[in-house]
Amino acid sequence: xxxxxxxxxxxxCKSGTSVKIECRSLDFQATTMFWYRQFPKxxxxxxxxxxxGSKATYEQGVEKDKFLINHASLTLSTLTxxxxxxxxxxxxxxxxxxxxxxxxNEQFFGxxxxxxxx
Amino acid sequence: xxxxxxxxxxxxxxxxAIVSLNCTYSNSAFQYFxxxxxxxxxxxxxxxxxxxxxxxxxxxxTAQVDKSSKYISLFIRDSQPSDSATxxxxxxxxxxxxxxxxxxxTVTVRA
Numbered sequence: 768x769x770x771x772x773x774x775x776x777x778x779x780c781k782s783g784t785s786v787k788i789e790c791r792s793l794d795f796q797a798t799t800m801f802w803y804r805q806f807p808k809x810x811x812x813x814x815x816x817x818x819x820g821s822k823a824t825y826e827q828g829v830e831k832d833k834f835l836i837n838h839a840s841l842t843l844s845t846l847t848x849x850x851x852x853x854x855x856x857x858x859x860x861x862x863x864x865x866x867x868x869x870x871x872n873e874q875f876f877g878x879x880x881x882x883x884x885x
Numbered sequence: 886x887x888x889x890x891x892x893x894x895x896x897x898x899x900x901x902a903i904v905s906l907n908c909t910y911s912n913s914a915f916q917y918f919x920x921x922x923x924x925x926x927x928x929x930x931x932x933x934x935x936x937x938x939x940x941x942x943x944x945x946x947t948a949q950v951d952k953s954s955k956y957i958s959l960f961i962r963d964s965q966p967s968d969s970a971t972x973x974x975x976x977x978x979x980x981x982x983x984x985x986x987x988x989x990x991t992v993t994v995r996a
Contacts, residue, residue, distance in 0.1 A: 771928075773928075799982060801982070801984075808988070808989075808991075809988055809989075810889075810891075810973065810986040810987055810988040810989060811929070811973070811984075811986045812986075813983060813984070816983070858926075860929075862928075864982060873934070874982070874984065875931075876921075876929045876930065877928050878927050878928045879928045
C-alpha cells in the first residue's frame, strides 16, 4: 500500500520559534498533498491544499503567513509554523493524493506530528 | 450546524458484539463516503469507501449509505479488542479532493 511519512513525530519548542514539519510520499508521486490539524477528541480540520510547484490554497481562517507550505517536489511537502505560540499546539497530519489515480482520488495519511509549544 | 455530525461516544462493547457507528450530513451533493480508523497518536487509515447510496461489505465490516436520509453507517461484526480505535466518517464531492470529516467515535472492545 501507499505509505506517507512525517517527520518529526513529536516536537516541543519554545514560544516564538519556528517549526518545520515534513511530509513525504515514500512509494508514489503526489501532485497534491493536504495538511490537517486535529485537536483532542475533535475532527480533522483541513488547513491547506499543497500543490507541487505552485502556491498552496489555504482554508478560510488559516493564516498563510503563519503556516508556510512548500511543495517543492512530487514526494515532499513541508509545513512551517512560524513564531509558534501555545495555541498552535496540536496534532498536525498530512495526506497525499497519488498523481493520476482513480476517480475516487484516495488520500493516504501520514502518522501525524504532535507539536507542543511551551 | 456542522457539515458532518458524528457522536464522539465513547462506545464500549464486549468482545464479539456488533459495533454500530453512524454519521449524518447536511450537504446533499456529497457522493463519496468513507470510514477511517485512527489509533491513538496515529494518522487515519482508510477502512472502506462507498460511492453514492447502497451497502458495501468487506470481511467483518459493512458500510451503508442512505442519501435520502443523509445518513451513513458502519457495522463491525464479531468485534475484537484490536478494533478499539477512533472511527471517523468522511465524505466528499465527486469533483473535489477535499474531505469533510466527522468528529470521530471512540470505540473500546472489552476482552
